Amino acid sequence: MSKKGLIAYDTIYSSTNEVAYWLKALIGDDQHVEVKHFDQVISVAPYDYVIIGSYTRWEKPSKRTQKFIADNQRELAGKQVCYFLTCGDNDETMVLKAPGQTAHLIAGRNYLMCVMDQYPDIKPVAIGGFGGRECMPHLNRIDTFQVWMVGKLAKESAPWEGLEIWESLVPERVEYFANEVREKILGLPPRSDSEQLRWFWNSVQPANRSAADRHKYTPKKYEERMNTKKIYFSRSRIRGDLDLAVRLIGDWASQNGIDLQEQKRSFFNVYYHANKQYNGKAITMHVVAAEFVEDPGNVQLSFRTWDKPGVRKGAEADITRAEQLLWADGRKVG
Numbered sequence: 505m506s507k508k509g510l511i512a513y514d515t516i517y518s519s520t521n522e523v524a525y526w527l528k529a530l531i532g533d534d535q536h537v538e539v540k541h542f543d544q545v546i547s548v549a550p551y552d553y554v555i556i557g558s559y560t561r562w563e564k565p566s567k568r569t570q571k572f573i574a575d576n577q578r579e580l581a582g583k584q585v586c587y588f589l590t591c592g593d594n595d596e597t598m599v600l601k602a603p604g605q606t607a608h609l610i611a612g613r614n615y616l617m618c619v620m621d622q623y624p625d626i627k628p629v630a631i632g633g634f635g636g637r638e639c640m641p642h643l644n645r646i647d648t649f650q651v652w653m654v655g656k657l658a659k660e661s662a663p664w665e666g667l668e669i670w671e672s673l674v675p676e677r678v679e680y681f682a683n684e685v686r687e688k689i690l691g692l693p694p695r696s697d698s699e700q701l702r703w704f705w706n707s708v709q710p711a712n713r714s715a716a717d718r719h720k721y722t723p724k725k726y727e728e729r730m731n732t733k734k735i736y737f738s739r740s741r742i743r744g745d746l747d748l749a750v751r752l753i754g755d756w757a758s759q760n761g762i763d764l765q766e767q768k769r770s771f772f773n774v775y776y777h778a779n780k781q782y783n784g785k786a787i788t789m790h791v792v793a794a795e796f797v798e799d800p801g802n803v804q805l806s807f808r809t810w811d812k813p814g815v816r817k818g819a820e821a822d823i824t825r826a827e828q829l830l831w832a833d834g835r836k837v838g
């Protein structure tokens with residue numbers, strides 16, 4: 505008898521709902537997988553495994569999702585559980601420095617770390633941070649204002665500006681997650697025909713009714729450099745894995761008199777503060793390396809400093825040295 509699964513989710517504007525049904529189809533129509541909004545679930549007892557999905561609000565799964573996990577934590581700890589999120593930001597090398605907050609990792613699976621820390625007895629079999637969708641004309645007034653405000657605060661551009669529908673979902677992440685469920689929970693082979701089901705997400709809605717040439721989804725660039733008054737930011741990727749990146753970043757730090765302080769480490773990424781004095785001023789470079797499921801065999805890198813251009817020149821030069829070391833021996837992927 506096959507295992508009974510539940511996909512329980514929360515949504516406001518329906519994109520998480522779409523992903524829930526897409527996952528059900530990817531896991532397999534021959535499988536017992538029920539899809540329910542949290543409000544339709546009175547008990548998780550009948551299920552062998554539970555996939556919990558949420559949209560992201562203020563860098564966390566929704567409050568209702570957190571309550572669902574809290575209310576069912578004891579039973580969930582005895583079952584196979586997976587977590588997934590839809591979200592706007594999908595680049596798991598992102599560090600955000602918002603006014604009044606310390607800099608911290610955001611985007612994708614990083615938003616799940618709070619529930620994983622809070623409920624350590626629930627050990628998810630798979631986690632996914634997929635990206636998502638925002639349909640701007642239909643956001644309520646408060647959400648419209650908040651999205652506008654985030655755009656004003658963004659130091660690394662606001663890619664949704666000028667769009668009525670903004671999409672950031674990486675379909676390969678949904679497909680990979682469903683295959684993890686098939687393999688790790690159901691003992692089934694991964695699907696090789698997943699792409700046929702992308703119509704679950706690829707609607708024919710235009711990105712903007714008055715500017716038909718605007719694309720609603722443009723994959724984020726892996727390679728970028730930004731040098732503005734607010735930020736020095738560099739993004740690239742190399743062939744290799746997280747362990748290689750950790751080793752090379754450590755070499756860079758010891759060769760250049762940099763004090764490297766690990767801030768966070770997970771199975772898919774690592775975040776460092778790289779501290780050094782330049783002309784008597786202490787500067788922190790924020791360094792992240794991450795593996796993305798849609799880009800196997802490569803590791804993603806980001807470097808940031810928010811100090812003013814006048815004082816950060818030494819850090820910019822050290823970031824260039826880091827890149828020379830990381831990119832050497834043909835490791836850089838264009």
Ligand SMILES: Cc1cc2nc3c(=O)[nH]c(=O)nc-3n(C[C@H](O)[C@H](O)[C@H](O)COP(=O)(O)O)c2cc1C
Nearest residue numbers: 516517518519520559560562563591592593636637
């Ligand atoms: C007010 C507001 C706050 C949001 N906060 C975040 C956030 O902190 N991080 C993020 O990546 N996405 C954020 N999002 C994007 C949503 O999580 C994303 O659009 C999601 O796909 C919406 O899911 P739904 O259509 O199921 O409601 C926010 C969206 C709104 C409207």
